[in-house]
Amino acid sequence: MQADVIVIGAGIVGAACAHALAQAGQQVLVLDAGVGGATGAGMGHLVVMDDNPAELALSRHSLALWRSLVPRMADDCAFSPCGTLWVAADDAEMVAAEEKQQRLGQHGIDCRLLSANQLATAEPALRPGLAGALEVTGDGIVYAPNAARWLLGDGGSNIHIEAAEVVAIEAGHVRLADGTQRRAPQILLANGIHATALCPELPIRPKKGHLLITDRYPGTVHHQLVELGYITSAHHAEGPSVAFNLQPRPTGQLLIGSSRQFDTTDMAVEAPMVAQMLQRALRYIPALGDLNAIRSWTGLRAATPDSLPLLGRHPWREGLWLAVGHEGLGVTTATGTAQLLAELMTGAAPAFDPTPYAAERFTATATA
Amino acid sequence: MKKTETVALRINGQTLSVRAGTSVAAALRIAGSADMGTARRSVLGQARAPFCGMGICHECRVDIDGRRRLACQTRCEDGMVVETSA
Ligand SMILES: Cc1cc2nc3c(=O)[nH]c(=O)nc-3n(C[C@H](O)[C@H](O)[C@H](O)COP(=O)(O)OP(=O)(O)OC[C@H]3O[C@@H](n4cnc5c(N)ncnc54)[C@H](O)[C@@H]3O)c2cc1C
Ligand code: FES
Numbered sequence: 001m002q003a004d005v006i007v008i009g010a011g012i013v014g015a016a017c018a019h020a021l022a023q024a025g026q027q028v029l030v031l032d033a034g035v036g037g038a039t040g041a042g043m044g045h046l047v048v049m050d051d052n053p054a055e056l057a058l059s060r061h062s063l064a065l066w067r068s069l070v071p072r073m074a075d076d077c078a079f080s081p082c083g084t085l086w087v088a089a090d091d092a093e094m095v096a097a098e099e100k101q102q103r104l105g106q107h108g109i110d111c112r113l114l115s116a117n118q119l120a121t122a123e124p125a126l127r128p129g130l131a132g133a134l135e136v137t138g139d140g141i142v143y144a145p146n147a148a149r150w151l152l153g154d155g156g157s158n159i160h161i162e163a164a165e166v167v168a169i170e171a172g173h174v175r176l177a178d179g180t181q182r183r184a185p186q187i188l189l190a191n192g193i194h195a196t197a198l199c200p201e202l203p204i205r206p207k208k209g210h211l212l213i214t215d216r217y218p219g220t221v222h223h224q225l226v227e228l229g230y231i232t233s234a235h236h237a238e239g240p241s242v243a244f245n246l247q248p249r250p251t252g253q254l255l256i257g258s259s260r261q262f263d264t265t266d267m268a269v270e271a272p273m274v275a276q277m278l279q280r281a282l283r284y285i286p287a288l289g290d291l292n293a294i295r296s297w298t299g300l301r302a303a304t305p306d307s308l309p310l311l312g313r314h315p316w317r318e319g320l321w322l323a324v325g326h327e328g329l330g331v332t333t334a335t336g337t338a339q340l341l342a343e344l345m346t347g348a349a350p351a352f353d354p355t356p357y358a359a360e361r362f363t364a365t366a367t368a
Numbered sequence: 369m370k371k372t373e374t375v376a377l378r379i380n381g382q383t384l385s386v387r388a389g390t391s392v393a394a395a396l397r398i399a400g401s402a403d404m405g406t407a408r409r410s411v412l413g414q415a416r417a418p419f420c421g422m423g424i425c426h427e428c429r430v431d432i433d434g435r436r437r438l439a440c441q442t443r444c445e446d447g448m449v450v451e452t453s454a
Contacts, residue, residue, distance in 0.1 A: 215429055215436050216411075251411050292436035294426050 001160055003029035003184040005345065006174055008166050008198070009191035011039035012331050013323050015148035016338035017190055022155035024342045029182060030152065031174070033165035037192040038330060041299025043211060043247055043257055044144045045224050046332045047084055048136060050103050054308055054356030059329065060107055061352055062336035063138055069335070070140075074150045078143035078250050085114070085123065085223040086134040087244070087284065093228040097134040100228075110137045125220050125285050134228075141224060141247055144331045166191075169198050171318050186345055188321045189314075193302040195324040199317070202310060203362050204325050207301040208266075210259040210273050215292040218252030227284065238262065242277040244284045254291065256281050258328075262303075269296050303327045304362075311340055311357035321345060322359055377448035392439035392450055393418040393428050400452075407439055409453050 007018045010032035018028045046066050050056040070079050088094040097113060104111050114122060114133045122135070152159055165177040173183040189195055196204050227244040245257040259273045274296055281288055304310060304325040314320040321344070323337050330337075340357070343350045373388040379399045386395050396418065397405035406415040407428045418428035421440045428439035431451040439450075 217436075290435055292429060294429075 001027060001029070003027050003160070003182070005029070005186045005188055006031060006182055006184040007188045007190055008032075008169075008174065009037070009189070009194075010148060010152060010161065011037045011190070011192050012144045012148045012151075012334040013039075013192065013326060013337055014188075014190035015151040016334035017188055017323050017341050018159050019151040019155045020335075020338035020342035021188075021345065022158035024346050024348070026158065026342075026346065028155065028159050029184060030159060030161045031164045031166055031176070031182065032161070033177075033191075033194075034163055035165075035194065037194070038299050038301060038326075039144045039148055039192075041209075041211070041297060042144060042328075042331055043245070043255055044142045044147075044331050045084070045245075045247060046140045046142055047224070047226075047329070048104065048109055048139060049329060049332070050100065051307070055329075056103070056107060057352050058309075058333050058336045058357070060109060061339065062333045063140075065335035065339060066140070066142070066332075067138070072154070074146065076143065077147045077150055079140060079147075080142075080248075080250050081138075081140045082248060083223050084136045084139040085119070085225050086136070086228045087119070087126065087225055088131040088133055088228045090131050094131040096228050097132065101134050104136065111135060112137075123221060123223065123225065125287055126225070127284060127286055130284075135223070139224065141249075142331065147331075166198060169317070169320060186319055186321060188323055188341060188345070190323040192324065192326075192330070193300045195302065195322075199314070199320075199322075201363075202322070202324065202359070203305055204302050204310075205263060205304075206265050207303040207327065208259070208261040208264050208298055209257065209301060209328065210269060210277055210296065210298050212256045212274060212278065212293050212296040213249070214254045214256070214288075215294050216252035217254065217291055220252075220287075220291075221246060221248040221254060221285070224248070225284070227280075240273065242273070242280045244280045246281060246285065253294075254288070256288070260301075260328075265300065267298050267300075269298055301327045302330075306361075308357055309333065309337065310359045311337055312344055312354055312359065315359050315363040375444050375446040375448075377444050377446070377450060379450045380452055386444050388444075390444045392430065392432060392437075392442045392444055392448075393421065395444050395450070396428075396430070396439055396452065407452055 004026040007030045088097045119133045166174045168175040173181045225246045240261045242259045247255040310322045310325040374385045419425045423441045
């Protein structure tokens with residue numbers, strides 16, 4: 001096979017890019033080292049985020065693309081259109097909920113405010129005394145490792161997959177650990193947190209996260225629940241932080257997050273972080289204390305200085321494209337990422353403005 | 369030391385008397401000779417029974433007095449209510 005594009009990495013981002021490129025008629029060779037990554041470790045919440053206009057544009061387009069894939073997706077991708085409840089603990093957070101509703105509403109995203117009573121009816125497991133919530137009905141969840149596998153398979157004969165570790169990227173080809181080379185006119189880097197091993201110049205830092213999953217308790221919670229304080233507490237903090245984030249799995253299990261720690265690559269589960277995370281969760285759902293947890297694990301998010309991914313051409317390496325740095329939102333934004341990259345790489349007009357995600361935003365200041 | 373002390377518990381509605389100190393996992397086996405002491409069902413509906421006996425594998429999860437517990441790590445008590453297929 002003569003590949004048009006080599007994709008490095010078969011996590012959710014690489015798989016979605018390969019899928020979009022295959023649909024655009026490209027012959028795609030996907031190389032994956034099998035070292036695993038964030039796709040197998042994350043929560044798989046498909047969520048519109050609006051910390052800034054670029055994040056909103058990317059996540060909003062991505063959600064629409066996910067919804068278009070869902071009818072064809074395999075059952076084991078475990079998609080559920082559960083929606084998100086952004087839970088407001090007090091009046092100040094309720095004001096934040098109203099502002100969020102206005103921002104999302106302006107972009108045509110279905111959402112509605114729930115009063116304290118409506119919230120108690122929607123999610124009786126939440127403690128009394130919360131102020132209310134913003135319900136975003138179009139959000140959902142997916143089991144990302146299976147979605148990645150499904151996307152690669154759905155690419156049909158245009159996608160070829162090889163188990164191989166790339167050790168160097170050179171003009172027009174990549175070098176593999178076994179000493180052989182693979183050639184293609186275009187190469188797309190989509191290997192998540194491992195990107196800096198091949199491109200040390202990229203501004204990506206690990207941001208460790210803990211998750212914990214319970215035994216099956218069907219019907220306890222119905223929506224993905226996220227505390228509104230999350231927006232301020234977790235997203236912008238430099239030190240370790242936790243936020244209440246809870247997902248009802250289709251099996252009836254509850255997936256509980258989340259924690260954030262910078263600059264450690266130690267994958268060990270840290271009991272103090274888990275304890276802090278669970279204490280936070282108990283403040284919202286006291287009855288969690290009676291449930292049985294069965295597993296806890298960690299993953300590394302690939303974070304950029306402004307929390308937006310690096311999408312598009314590498315600033316100076318010929319023929320190299322980037323789809324890395326998706327931080328805590330890469331499952332959601334995989335589809336929008338893929339659409340944008342496939343359009344840029346085939347010379348089509350991009351569906352939305354790609355400039356906020358271009359890696360030049362960092363190199364420009366570095367060389368100025 | 370009382371050698372013959374027994375406790376009575378209910379497993380899926382059936383009353384069972386066992387020697388004091390017996391684990392719930394052992395009680396499941398005593399009660400369920402027909403199903404090899406099944407504790408629960410997997411997501412795909414397969415039977416699961418106590419396996420490691422030491423709190424590691426979590427295959428022995430059952431509801432004990434309304435809470436999901438490890439049968440191998442819990443001693444039978446008088447009046448205890450155990451439900452399998454959790
Ligand atoms: C705790 C936690 C919770 C999260 N929750 C959510 C959430 O709710 N919603 C959401 O949208 N996102 C979430 N995320 C983020 C999301 O999981 C990631 O952004 C996403 O999975 C990144 O996918 P990826 O394909 O870029 O990278 P990865 O999944 O890391 O995949 C990289 C792939 O590259 C391969 N690879 C690495 N090096 C090489 C090499 N040299 N040669 C060949 N192959 C190589 C690896 O084997 C791997 O398969 C979460 C992340 C964490 C850690
Ligand atoms: S039998 Fe393994 S944990 Fe109980």
